[in-house]
């Protein structure tokens with residue numbers, strides 16, 4: 001456990017030693033800020049059926065920033081170690097492969113969670129300034145933050161897998177970007193192709209991040225997406241572990 | 252401490268090492284020599300459990316490097332070629348991290364890190380970013396890292412490459428000292444260093460072991476053992492003709508410097524012909540101003556073994 005903690009703390013620290021972390025942080029806060037500003041000023045001009053918080057988590061800005069950050073957060077995880085050769089001292093120390101894989105995943109998750117702390121204050125500030133809550137209930141906040149966590153875990157695990165496959169960070173980023181974007185558009189198909197059967201539509205809805213975010217941000221907690229994202233994360237991490245082990249045979 | 256049996260490693264069809272067999276006993280300092288691409292790093296990486304062999308097996312401190320790799324790694328201090336390090340960390344921070352990773356008990360981390368910094372001369376750079384270190388200092392960080400958990404066994408891949416002469420000497424002394432308690436397998440291209448530090452030497456060439464012996468007996472074995480040089484005034488004599496008659500002398504090359512002639516004699520290994528030469532010189536009334544035996548060096552051994560077919 002101590003070794004896992006040691007690895008994890010290095011992973012988290014290394015984010016803040018690298019300029020990429022700050023670039024991602026600034027980019028993300030900028031887009032989130034624009035998103036928030038845009039939603040609030042839009043609502044100032046007309047009557048709408050939803051809350052600021054719902055609008056924030058379901059806007060184009062949000063999704064644009066959302067799919068972009070994962071490749072940036074995860075691309076360096078394994079690829080950089082392979083490239084610089086630091087994998088050699090790492091794996092010749094008495095550590096287990098799964099400890100390394102999990103520490104990288106949870107390190108990335110920790111950075112991702114840190115990323116989401118500042119936007120939480122937007123809602124606090126909104127309530128203070130506008131004198132009314134940004135959401136209709138506390139459940140809406142927890143729902144959207146729970147969905148952020150679930151989606152985040154799934155997409156980060158995809159990024160881990162992409163990074164373990166190559167020693168080129170750019171290629172890792174492109175692989176995970178394509179995978180995440182494709183998944184994202186799979187959920188959009190039902191809005192684009194309207195003449196599909198309702199069964200297909202239901203099936204696609206099961207993968208739809210937009211739909212999941214829509215329901216969760218209204219405070220409606222559905223267990224099916226929770227199971228789906230958690231199990232997909234486990235599958236991706238298992239694949240990452242397999243790929244990481246097979247690296248030895250490919251050397 | 253190290254036992255290697257029929258170790259073979261193939262990269263994409265081409266084999267890097269073939270059927271290696273050797274043993275390194277406790278307390279030995281084993282030199283691992285060979286030209287570039289001979290397979291030294293490959294062998295060391297297998298021993299450090301970084302990659303599995305294609306076939307054959309190896310044990311380190313009694314643990315199989317593949318099946319019991321965790322225990323094997325815990326008993327081993329390994330310094331990789333070119334010393335890859337996390338450049339975003341500071342020296343002390345890095346060593347603390349490595350100590351924890353290697354399972355140094357919590358309360359001993361500070362003490363161990365302090366000790367290895369002292370030992371490797373890292374005190375003055377302890378708060379520097381690794382990215383800002385010169386090559387020699389990075390090398391020292393790698394060595395310090397290998398020593399952190401007081402392993403029984405050290406595997407060092409070219410530990411002195413890139414060090415300045417003072418530092419090379421220091422590392423050499425350090426290795427010699429460590430050799431009193433540790434078993435060391437070290438690869439290097441600096442041959443005088445091997446002669447001074449190693450108790451045994453393996454010479455590997457094109458993935459095969461060509462020689463494995465103590466430096467002394469390797470020197471004894473090579474055909475073209477040392478030579479003798481003689482500088483003498485031989486008057487009317489030819490010199491070379493007479494010298495060739497001495498038993499043990501295989502060949503004489505003559506060079507002249509005015510009246511003085513310089514004879515380079517190649518002699519059979521083990522033969523000491525200097526006394527015979529002295530008798531000859533007194534009998535023929537030659538004046539002699541130099542008579543020395545040149546010792547064969549490990550370099551001669553290395554060149555003879557590894558150059559045989561490549562040039």
Ligand SMILES: Nc1ncnc2c1ncn2[C@@H]1O[C@H](COP(=O)(O)OP(=O)(O)OP(=O)(O)O)[C@@H](O)[C@H]1O
Nearest residue numbers: 251262266267285286287288289290291292293294
């Ligand atoms: N990853 C790899 N893929 C394919 N071939 C490799 C790989 N690594 C090493 N080789 C080959 O294996 C052989 C042995 O290489 P190795 O690195 O063990 O040599 P070395 O003795 O350490 O040489 P040097 O003195 O230059 O460090 C070489 O022919 C090399 O080209």
Ligand SMILES: [Mg+2]
Nearest residue numbers: 291292293332
């Ligand atoms: Mg090498």
